[in-house]
Amino acid sequence: MRYLHLSTLFPRLVALLAVIFLVSCASLSSVADTSSIPGAQSNTSMANLPRLNGDATVVITVNDRPITIQVNGAAAPITAGNFVDLVNRGVYDGTVFHRVVREPQPFVVQGGDPQSTDPTVSPQLYGTGSFIDPKxxxxxxxxxxxxxxxxSTPTYSQAGKVSPQLNHTRGAVAMARSQLPDSASAQFYIALQQLDFLDGNYAVFGYVTEGMDVVDSIQMGDRIQSAKVVAGLEHLQQP
Structure with missing residues (x-):
């Protein structure tokens, strides 16, 4: 990962990266806990993954207020395809925003853990789940x-190796993952401010185009009431 001047930013980076990087203690983790799951590193073949061959628009409703996300399938066909597919399946409906970091300065809101809809799962485990493919x-x-x-072609599985076209500007939507590059599944986050030090290390696949004020108001524990693909579903290609 590319760091900024550590003399001034090291304390901030430690606090902020803890939100996205997986640590061994489940109560502190905030991304899918894939480190102990066989096959997490040898990810599913891309031929078996959904693709988005174009753009799509997704509307997420939180606290009865909409957040509009423009999803970029041209720049991130696999990542965008996975997200749109999960939205279309209803996977995100009822999921919790389990990490919200605004102090010491705005960072991210993170959610989308499928297991957070299960009332038998302890909230302490939110942030450790993945999408289970029913097939x-x-x-x-x-x-x-x-x-x-x-x-014209994405780089895969290589953190910090390229300067990305899609950057972590305010409103960027990206996939959360563990320290394993190929461990993203369902959980995503929205950047609350420009986060240059994450560029190239996490996959941005879209941007909030309307409703950033709603994102700013999200509190930890708020749920996604619904997530709908309102345009571009025809661009989704199933394996």
Missing amino acids: TNRPRYIPLEILGKGS
Whole structure:
């Protein structure tokens, strides 16, 4: 990962990266706990993953207020396809925003853990779940996908190797993952401010185009009431 000047930013980076990086203690983790699951590193073949061959628009409703996300399938076809597919399946409906970090400065809101809809699962475990593909009854993981500037083809599975076309500006929507590059599944986050030090290390696949004020108001424990694909579903290609 590329760091800024550590003399001034090290304390901030430690606090902020803890939100996205997986640690061994489940109560502190905030991304899918894939480190102990066989097959997490040897991710599902991309041929078996959904793709988005174009753009799509998703509307997420939180506290009766809409958040509109423009999903970029041209720059991130696998990542965007996975997200749109999960939205269309209703996977995100009822899921919890289990991490909200605004102090010491705005960072991210993070949610989308499918197991957070299960009343038998302890809230302490929110942030450790993945999407279980009903076809295989196994977690579905997607590779880290970064389209570099000046490139027509994304780079896969290589954190921090390219300068991305899709950056972590305020309102960027990206996939959360563990320290394994290819461990993203369902959980996503929305950047509350520009986060340059995450660029190239996490896969941005879209941006909030309306409702950023709603994102700013999200509190930990708030649920996604609904997530709908309102345009571009015809661009979703199933394996």
